[in-house]
Each structure stands twice: as C-alpha cells, then as structure tokens.
Amino acid sequence: MVKHIILWTLDPALSDEEKATVKAGIKAGLEGLVGQVPGLIDVKVHTEGRLASSNADVMLDSTLESEEALKGYARHPAHLAVANGKVRPYTVQRACLDFEL
Numbered sequence: 001m002v003k004h005i006i007l008w009t010l011d012p013a014l015s016d017e018e019k020a021t022v023k024a025g026i027k028a029g030l031e032g033l034v035g036q037v038p039g040l041i042d043v044k045v046h047t048e049g050r051l052a053s054s055n056a057d058v059m060l061d062s063t064l065e066s067e068e069a070l071k072g073y074a075r076h077p078a079h080l081a082v083a084n085g086k087v088r089p090y091t092v093q094r095a096c097l098d099f100e101l
Contacts, residue, residue, distance in 0.1 A: 001041070001101040002064045004073070007056035009093035019057070022090045023047035026058055029082035036078045039069025056095070063101075070098060 008026075010019050027045040034043050046059040064070045073079055 002067055002070050003097075003099050003101060004060070004062045004064060004070055005097045006060040007095045008058045008060075008087065008091040009055070010057040011090055011092050014090065022086070023058055025086040026082075026090075029086040030060055030062075033073075033076075033078055033082065037073050037076045039065040040073055041065060056093075058091075067098075067100070 010022060014022065024047070027047050030045050031043045034040055040062065042063040044061045046061065047057075050057065062073075064073060
C-alpha cells in the first residue's frame, strides 16, 4: 500500500468566507473519488482544527493499493477534474509526501 499526503496553502487573497467554501469543495471533491478511481482505498481531507502554528490550510491523506495505482490516480479524469476545478485555482503552495506502508 501507498500513502499519498498533500498539504496546500490557500491563496491569501481569498476572504474567510471564500476559503471556507473552497475547503468544502476540496473535501467533497477529493473524498468523493473513492469508488471512482481504481486502487484508491481511502481519502480523508482535513480542513478544520488548524492550529496557529500551521503553515498549510488543507491536508489530503489518502491510501492507495500500490505505486501503480497512485500513477493511475494522478491521470484519472475524475481526479483531474477535482484538481483543476476545485484545488489548483485556489492554492498557492503544495507539498507532497508519497511513501510505501
């Protein structure tokens, strides 16, 4: 199994209301990919409870069957639709950590 962890920083030009809407869209979009993308076992998007010591706004914590499944996820049209429609337009920084369990 493979863990795929992403941290995003939202565009600081967004209002608090806009950030809340964007976070909800990211969460619904990415968590909704389970069952659509082959090999995607679990997705949790953390948007609440952020402490002041944090330097990211949103965390994706996902589990996939294999490295090949991760590669397929990256190219899958449903994932690309969420990434291009709900994530990339509203984020200014991304960090990724992929590792085998």
